[in-house]
Amino acid sequence: MEANLFRTADHYTVDEEMTAIPLVVGQALRLMAQHPNVRLLGEPIRNVRTGEVDVSVDISLDLPSRWLAVGKSPNGVLAVEPASFTFPVSFPLHAPQIKLRKDFDRSLAHVIPGALDEAPVPCIYDGNLDELLQRAGIAALLNQLVFWLHNAALKRLIDPKQGWEPVRRDSLSDIVVMNADVLRSRVNRNGGQQLFRFEYHRLSTASRDPGLRSGVLGTIGDRVVLNRSVLSSIFRKGLFGKPPIEFGSSVALFVWPGKRADGRPHIADHYHPETVIDQETLRRRAAEYGCDHSLRSGLNWLASTLSGVVDGFAFPIAIVLCARRPFHLIGSESPLELCPYVLEIDSVASLGRDSDAQVRPAGLRDAISVPLLRRMAGANQSDEKPVWVQIGAGSIGSKIALHLARSGDSPSKLIDSGYLSPHNIARHGLYPTQDLLRAGWLQGKAHALAGVITGLDQKCEPHFEDVRDILQNEIRTKECLPRKSWAVVNCTASLAVREALASSSKLTLRVLEASLFSSARIGVILIEGPHRHPNCGDLISAFYQLALEDEGLRSLLFEQIDSVQRIEIGQGCGSPTMQIPDGRVSMFAASMARRYAHIGLTDCLARGSF
Amino acid sequence: MTATVSFFPVGNGDTTLVRFASGHTLLIDVNIRGAADDPDDDTPDVATELRKRLSRDEKGRLYVDAFLLSHPDADHCRRLVEHFHLGPPEDFPQHDTDKILIRELWSSPIVFRRATKTHILCDDAKALQTEARRRVKKFRDTGSLAEGDRILILGEDVDGKTDDLSAILVKVDGAIHSINGEYDSTMNITLLAPLPISDDESEEDALSKNESSVILRIGFVSGDQESTYFFLTGGDAEVGIWERLWKKHAKTPEALQYDMLLTAHHCSWHALSWDSWRDLGEQAMVSQDARNALSQALDGAFLIASSKPIKDDGCDPPSTRARREYEDIAKKVKGSFRCVGEYPSESDPEPMEFTITEDGPRLVTRAMRAPVIIGSGAIGGQPLSHG
Numbered sequence: 001m002e003a004n005l006f007r008t009a010d011h012y013t014v015d016e017e018m019t020a021i022p023l024v025v026g027q028a029l030r031l032m033a034q035h036p037n038v039r040l041l042g043e044p045i046r047n048v049r050t051g052e053v054d055v056s057v058d059i060s061l062d063l064p065s066r067w068l069a070v071g072k073s074p075n076g077v078l079a080v081e082p083a084s085f086t087f088p089v090s091f092p093l094h095a096p097q098i099k100l101r102k103d104f105d106r107s108l109a110h111v112i113p114g115a116l117d118e119a120p121v122p123c124i125y126d127g128n129l130d131e132l133l134q135r136a137g138i139a140a141l142l143n144q145l146v147f148w149l150h151n152a153a154l155k156r157l158i159d160p161k162q163g164w165e166p167v168r169r170d171s172l173s174d175i176v177v178m179n180a181d182v183l184r185s186r187v188n189r190n191g192g193q194q195l196f197r198f199e200y201h202r203l204s205t206a207s208r209d210p211g212l213r214s215g216v217l218g219t220i221g222d223r224v225v226l227n228r229s230v231l232s233s234i235f236r237k238g239l240f241g242k243p244p245i246e247f248g249s250s251v252a253l254f255v256w257p258g259k260r261a262d263g264r265p266h267i268a269d270h271y272h273p274e275t276v277i278d279q280e281t282l283r284r285r286a287a288e289y290g291c292d293h294s295l296r297s298g299l300n301w302l303a304s305t306l307s308g309v310v311d312g313f314a315f316p317i318a319i320v321l322c323a324r325r326p327f328h329l330i331g332s333e334s335p336l337e338l339c340p341y342v343l344e345i346d347s348v349a350s351l352g353r354d355s356d357a358q359v360r361p362a363g364l365r366d367a368i369s370v371p372l373l374r375r376m377a378g379a380n381q382s383d384e385k386p387v388w389v390q391i392g393a394g395s396i397g398s399k400i401a402l403h404l405a406r407s408g409d410s411p412s413k414l415i416d417s418g419y420l421s422p423h424n425i426a427r428h429g430l431y432p433t434q435d436l437l438r439a440g441w442l443q444g445k446a447h448a449l450a451g452v453i454t455g456l457d458q459k460c461e462p463h464f465e466d467v468r469d470i471l472q473n474e475i476r477t478k479e480c481l482p483r484k485s486w487a488v489v490n491c492t493a494s495l496a497v498r499e500a501l502a503s504s505s506k507l508t509l510r511v512l513e514a515s516l517f518s519s520a521r522i523g524v525i526l527i528e529g530p531h532r533h534p535n536c537g538d539l540i541s542a543f544y545q546l547a548l549e550d551e552g553l554r555s556l557l558f559e560q561i562d563s564v565q566r567i568e569i570g571q572g573c574g575s576p577t578m579q580i581p582d583g584r585v586s587m588f589a590a591s592m593a594r595r596y597a598h599i600g601l602t603d604c605l606a607r608g609s610f
Numbered sequence: 611m612t613a614t615v616s617f618f619p620v621g622n623g624d625t626t627l628v629r630f631a632s633g634h635t636l637l638i639d640v641n642i643r644g645a646a647d648d649p650d651d652d653t654p655d656v657a658t659e660l661r662k663r664l665s666r667d668e669k670g671r672l673y674v675d676a677f678l679l680s681h682p683d684a685d686h687c688r689r690l691v692e693h694f695h696l697g698p699p700e701d702f703p704q705h706d707t708d709k710i711l712i713r714e715l716w717s718s719p720i721v722f723r724r725a726t727k728t729h730i731l732c733d734d735a736k737a738l739q740t741e742a743r744r745r746v747k748k749f750r751d752t753g754s755l756a757e758g759d760r761i762l763i764l765g766e767d768v769d770g771k772t773d774d775l776s777a778i779l780v781k782v783d784g785a786i787h788s789i790n791g792e793y794d795s796t797m798n799i800t801l802l803a804p805l806p807i808s809d810d811e812s813e814e815d816a817l818s819k820n821e822s823s824v825i826l827r828i829g830f831v832s833g834d835q836e837s838t839y840f841f842l843t844g845g846d847a848e849v850g851i852w853e854r855l856w857k858k859h860a861k862t863p864e865a866l867q868y869d870m871l872l873t874a875h876h877c878s879w880h881a882l883s884w885d886s887w888r889d890l891g892e893q894a895m896v897s898q899d900a901r902n903a904l905s906q907a908l909d910g911a912f913l914i915a916s917s918k919p920i921k922d923d924g925c926d927p928p929s930t931r932a933r934r935e936y937e938d939i940a941k942k943v944k945g946s947f948r949c950v951g952e953y954p955s956e957s958d959p960e961p962m963e964f965t966i967t968e969d970g971p972r973l974v975t976r977a978m979r980a981p982v983i984i985g986s987g988a989i990g991g992q993p994l995s996h997g
Contacts, residue, residue, distance in 0.1 A: 036954035065910030065970030069944040143977040
């Protein structure tokens with residue numbers, strides 16, 4: 001860096017020399033020059049063609065004194081590290097791209113995957129840089145870069161307390177969805193490999209539509225035992241939609257490491273960014289993880305099973321390498337890192353060692369599971385799932401059930417004796433997909449809703465029955481309203497059902513009721529007391545009494561009693577319901593679901609303290 | 611735990627907190643300026659920053675294991691009485707302001723001196739002198755001391771006045787391995803000064819506050835005992851003391867080696883020269899012996915000035931000429947010179963902190979605080995929302 005490139009904070013004023021540099025970039029450069037670790041800021045250069053502004057930055061690092069004396073850390077991070085910032089035309093709506101020198105050691109982790117002949121891009125922030133820029137400004141980006149460089153020098157990018165940083169794979173086109181816990185549970189000390197079903201979707205032809213994912217989106221399912229007799233049921237595919245989307249199934253090969261020659265587990269304790277592009281690099285990566293033997297065995301078995309397949313056989317298969325790290329991964333208690341790839345095969349030859357078939361690193365996404373849902377909801381993942389029964393799968397009931405299911409606390413049983421009808425969609429928790437519109441009307445509400453809940457990885461048993469009939473039958477009552485449940489939630493808005501529940505001597509479960517009144521201006525939650533005293537019949541009477549004493553409530557509840565009307569839902573068809581917008585139902589359903597989640601998960605009901 | 615050294619931005623003054631790997635804390639001097647209490651004043655709130663870094667004992671009291679007053683000048687003990695508890699530990703106020711308990715007091719023998727025309731003490735220094743005498747008396751009365759009463763006398767007094775204090779006395783060139791009565795294997799401290807009165811020095815000169823400064827070479831011993839890094843700190847010791855130290859250690863200069871140096875007297879020219887910088891300017895001569903004493907920098911050493919920002923304005927301290935000398939010393943070992951008052955910026959100085967790593971002291975990186983500029987021209991940070 002030449003001395004005449006030196007710029008101080010004062011230099012970056014808007015003057016004639018800076019007219020080519022956008023004002024906002026000039027402001028950012030002035031701030032950057034003030035950073036205590038910025039030793040030198042180069043002359044900004046504007047790319048005439050793209051409008052981007054490039055500027056070099058020399059960052060002085062606070063290294064231990066003995067490293068400063070030799071000018072670098074033992075792992076090669078320089079006491080003064082050069083970096084480059086490229087400000088896009090859209091700055092500050094978009095953050096500048098930050099790159100390191102080309103020969104920066106990529107094994108120091110937190111490097112965005114990229115070609116080896118390009119300058120590495122440090123992953124300085126676990127989030128969106130554009131948002132960080134908006135939130136905290138250019139100084140925050142520079143601070144992150146400075147901390148990143150220090151951590152690289154001090155070998156802190158991978159911190160045992162925080163956890164092992166998995167290889168970055170968050171910007172890849174192909175996505176493999178899996179239940180990581182299931183795969184990890186297969187791993188033993190001896191190394192091995194297993195095949196699983198791999199169900200995938202992808203565009204059958206290239207599309208310019210940016211709204212469509214360009215890679216393979218596949219989900220690893222159950223384990224399969226592959227032999228010639230099941231080939232046709234596993235390797236199959238079809239097309240649908242426009243542009244045509246290929247959907248099909250193939251296999252995912254999962255391989256894991258064994259032991260070293262000395263009998264100790266093979267630990268992959270060096271970080272290397274993703275570089276796999278073909279089978280050769282895949283095998284090298286597998287060798288690094290200690291699972292090359294398992295990979296070779298798995299591919300050989302696959303090749304022998306597929307030998308003799310006809311021309312035109314072309315499928316993506318998934319390969320998942322498992323690396324045993326020296327300590328747990330970030331956000332996980334397991335040290336097993338799963339690294340998925342997609343291999344395009346069109347013949348047995350493409351599985352061979354010398355094949356030039358493309359291997360693409362794939363992003364990894366957790367499959368939908370109760371732990372994932374609980375994690376996203378900020379709930380304790382180890383809490384036992386409460387068993388509860390919901391009666392009524394209409395608008396308020398479907399929304400409550402789905403809110404709780406999305407937190408991993410779905411009802412175990414759903415009771416409703418109605419069918420789905422198009423007008424339900426106006427306020428129902430379910431949405432009309434193309435296929436649901438055709439087939440969904442054949443289903444009862446309970447079955448349709450339970451089907452969606454099953455997709456949320458939770459068991460929910462639908463019962464197409466009138467709960468009043470169930471209560472007449474002791475055996476059915478035990479089956480549909482099991483005593484081990486913590487509650488029955490009544491969302492039917494039916495006076496008759498409330499009465500049946502309140503008067504039933506067979507029902508020992510406490511009943512909770514959710515209902516809306518006066519065009520959803522009033523929402524009511526009833527929670528029966530211990531041993532069902534008082535019951536919902538008593539409680540609703542008390543509510544009416546309270547409402548009578550309150551002028552506002554009285555007016556809404558009793559003077560607009562015709563808010564439930566017969567609404568035409570088709571020629572010659574009507575339905576007694578309220579004309580209310582979906583948002584108002586959702587508003588009440590959301591808060592009611594939160595209340596139920598609280599009392600259910602904290603087991604207040606069992607203690608009788610709510 | 612990693613050892614740390616924190617230099618607080620107190621203008622021309624010293625406040626240095628040393629925390630050893632054992633967790634023991636040694637506070638050297640305090641200069642807490644009253645202006646910091648004014649919310650409209652930019653003076654750093656050092657009292658708050660210091661308290662953030664201290665631990666509390668089982669009674670909820672903030673404490674330092676040891677407090678050293680390098681010499682009784684106001685800029686080394688300002689507002690001590692207000693922020694620290696002085697007196698018997700049993701009198702520690704229960705419902706008062708959040709005062710800091712000094713478990714063990716480290717003091718030069720100057721505390722035994724009566725005030726003279728040249729030996730004038732500020733109120734804080736007088737209070738500390740009283741406290742030191744209280745602790746010494748208690749030792750003489752009881753023969754042992756407990757936490758809050760402990761005292762260590764750094765250097766012998768004249769005329770055998772400290773001969774009966776051998777249990778609480780450290781002689782020059784002696785080592786300190788204990789703090790607050792506990793042996794600490796992570797520290798290795800050598801007392802280099804105050805030096806005994808020399809033949810050609812009057813007692814009055816020797817007792818001038820600057821010349822009586824305690825000079826310590828504080829060693830930080832690594833957990834595996836394989837490496838030790840040194841911090842040399844000497845209050846306001848001036849050129850004569852450094853000359854004598856060099857003469858004494860010229861054949862064993864390793865006794866003066868350091869990885870961190872708190873440049874004496876806030877980067878004063880008078881630590882390096884007998885000449886007046888104001889009067890002679892560039893003609894002022896450096897004392898080679900004093901410079902030698904202060905030049906025993908080890909590879910990559912940090913030389914630190916606890917002073918206001920250093921300007922080329924003829925002021926002393928801090929002296930821009932002294933800075934050049936220290937920068938030259940640093941350059942020879944690929945080290946660096948740092949001014950606390952300029953860190954991370956002159957307009958917004960913050961405590962300058964070092965961690966003592968297995969490869970030497972390392973400056974703790976400070977994040978830059980700067981306004982956010984967004985497309986709309988609005989300034990200021992924004993909270994995150996969820997969509």
